[in-house]
Amino acid sequence: MSNDIQQRVVKAIAEVLERKEDEIRLDASLRDDLDFDSLKQMTLFILLEDEFQRTMPPEDLTGLVTVNDIIDFITGKLQEPAQT
Amino acid sequence: MKRRVVITGAGAVSTIGTGVDEFWRNCLEAKSAVAPIPENWDHYAALHSRIWSPLPVIDPDYLGVARTERLQLDPGSVNAIGAAREALAGAGFALVPDANNSRVFTLTGADATRIGVYLGTGIGGAYSFLHNHAHHLYQRARATLKGYAETRASAPDREMLDGVVALMAHGPRYHPFVVSMLMPNSSSAVVAIKFSITGPNTTYCVACASGTVAVGNAYRAVRDGCVDVAVSGGCEYLNDEHGHIFRGFDVAGTLIRDCADPQAANRPFDQKHSGFLFSQGGAAVLILEELEHAQRRGATIMAELIGYAETFDAHSMMSLAPGGAQIERMLRAALADAGVGVHEVDYINAHGTGTRNNDEAETEIIDRVFGKSVRVNSTKSLLGHTIGASGAFEILVTALSLRDQTTHICKNLDAPLRDLNFVRAVEPLDLRVGLSQSFAFGGHNAAVVLRRFH
Numbered sequence: 001m002s003n004d005i006q007q008r009v010v011k012a013i014a015e016v017l018e019r020k021e022d023e024i025r026l027d028a029s030l031r032d033d034l035d036f037d038s039l040k041q042m043t044l045f046i047l048l049e050d051e052f053q054r055t056m057p058p059e060d061l062t063g064l065v066t067v068n069d070i071i072d073f074i075t076g077k078l079q080e081p082a083q084t
Numbered sequence: 085m086k087r088r089v090v091i092t093g094a095g096a097v098s099t100i101g102t103g104v105d106e107f108w109r110n111c112l113e114a115k116s117a118v119a120p121i122p123e124n125w126d127h128y129a130a131l132h133s134r135i136w137s138p139l140p141v142i143d144p145d146y147l148g149v150a151r152t153e154r155l156q157l158d159p160g161s162v163n164a165i166g167a168a169r170e171a172l173a174g175a176g177f178a179l180v181p182d183a184n185n186s187r188v189f190t191l192t193g194a195d196a197t198r199i200g201v202y203l204g205t206g207i208g209g210a211y212s213f214l215h216n217h218a219h220h221l222y223q224r225a226r227a228t229l230k231g232y233a234e235t236r237a238s239a240p241d242r243e244m245l246d247g248v249v250a251l252m253a254h255g256p257r258y259h260p261f262v263v264s265m266l267m268p269n270s271s272s273a274v275v276a277i278k279f280s281i282t283g284p285n286t287t288y289c290v291a292c293a294s295g296t297v298a299v300g301n302a303y304r305a306v307r308d309g310c311v312d313v314a315v316s317g318g319c320e321y322l323n324d325e326h327g328h329i330f331r332g333f334d335v336a337g338t339l340i341r342d343c344a345d346p347q348a349a350n351r352p353f354d355q356k357h358s359g360f361l362f363s364q365g366g367a368a369v370l371i372l373e374e375l376e377h378a379q380r381r382g383a384t385i386m387a388e389l390i391g392y393a394e395t396f397d398a399h400s401m402m403s404l405a406p407g408g409a410q411i412e413r414m415l416r417a418a419l420a421d422a423g424v425g426v427h428e429v430d431y432i433n434a435h436g437t438g439t440r441n442n443d444e445a446e447t448e449i450i451d452r453v454f455g456k457s458v459r460v461n462s463t464k465s466l467l468g469h470t471i472g473a474s475g476a477f478e479i480l481v482t483a484l485s486l487r488d489q490t491t492h493i494c495k496n497l498d499a500p501l502r503d504l505n506f507v508r509a510v511e512p513l514d515l516r517v518g519l520s521q522s523f524a525f526g527g528h529n530a531a532v533v534l535r536r537f538h
Contacts, residue, residue, distance in 0.1 A: 018185055042260045042261070046259070046261075049257060050155055055257055
């Protein structure tokens with residue numbers, strides 16, 4: 001896992017929540033610890049698509065519970081070829 | 085007794101400048117932004133008009149919109165927020181970040197329940213609709229074709245299929261917030277959310293008269309005591325990746341046909357006019373305020389709104405009714421509402437599109453109602469046609485002209501269709517009363533009357 005990806009994911013989460021980056025723990029649950037509802041979750045993935053320039057269809061996102069899950073998911077996404 | 089209504093703030097996002105100061109300076113210098121249409125639009129249709137007026141890249145600091153907001157809004161709504169932000173700040177309202185959400189502001193100096201938002205747009209979030217529609221139509225078909233082209237097609241077929249795949253361009257996602265992006269009322273809604281304004285909130289969707297109808301109804305709301313402050317104006321974003329919106333106006337024969345000299349092609353009221361200059365859009369916002377409310381705050385007053393009227397032709401969806409009886413009735417009603425006679429009007433900011441249908445009818449009506457001495461110009465001779473934002477830009481120009489006692493020229497006017505007092509030079513004038521009028525597809529007519537404020 002790259003520190004750069006981790007940093008950018010945490011920054012995006014902080015942007016959505018209007019919180020400081022150091023308040024976002026990597027093992028935090030989006031829903032239970034960070035109070036993400038479905039609208040905030042959609043906003044986060046729009047932001048991550050913009051940040052990493054990869055498409056993230058909603059069906060690929062089920063099962064992502066923690067911040068670490070998202071970082072792993074993005075790491076995998078970035079290993080796929082970019083769509084043209 | 086009618087309450088008096090004044091303009092205390094303004095904001096502008098336009099093809100010739102961001103912010104009212106730059107916009108107005110460039111108006112007086114007769115600047116325009118005219119460029120060839122995007123090359124890829126020609127891949128989809130044979131387009132007759134070849135030019136448009138594109139927006140510049142807007143400074144994100146001016147707009148004051150965070151990435152999380154921008155990615156969930158139609159560009160037209162983003163521009164409306166920027167213009168509203170400038171207008172509210174210019175009116176002297178302090179914009180205080182909310183304690184729990186720094187992207188949202190509260191206003192000091194006014195009761196938020198006594199502020200209304202009245203914005204006009206002709207096509208709402210058409211960009212967002214078309215952008216997502218392309219994804220909906222093409223994404224699966226394009227992927228299938230692309231896969232076939234890459235794995236199974238012969239070389240000649242591959243070349244042909246690659247061309248088809250390229251035509252099926254679409255954005256990266258079907259946006260989960262597409263409904264709230266495309267609905268026309270999103271512009272007035274997002275402005276009120278951004279600035280925590282909880283009074284009446286209405287979007288007027290009246291084609292080319294949208295901005296005028298919005299400001300006119302905001303004027304009535306302040307005058308009649310429904311609200312003390314109104315955020316009013318118009319916004320429009322006339323762009324899409326495939327040239328679809330441009331084609332709609334082009335195929336109707338409304339856009340400039342003679343594009344041989346692009347910088348001189350946009351010529352409202354000139355004998356060589358050949359249609360209107362399609363603009364990418366923009367936003368103009370005016371803060372209307374009850375006079376005593378404005379004076380108590382120590383606000384700077386730009387001009388006073390004194391009258392408004394609207395009528396409907398009930399004739400044709402696409403052309404003005406011959407004779408202009410309903411336009412004349414609208415003008416006389418607006419002047420009666422303002423309490424001024426026709427000869428007291430010093431300046432008319434005309435609808436002035438550059439189409440044969442408009443220019444011939446409008447010059448005849450101005451001549452008949454006001455005579456030859458009233459000064460006339462067309463802000464569309466500078467901006468092109470911003471459809472739902474146009475009326476708001478033109479009321480803004482009328483207010484600035486009354487404030488500064490001068491106005492911009494009617495650009496590219498060499499041989500006028502009719503002998504009227506068109507503005508040919510920027511010079512000191514004695515302007516007491518001004519009128520801004522708009523006519524719209526469908527048959528809507530509207531005019532706002534303004535007075536210099538002492």
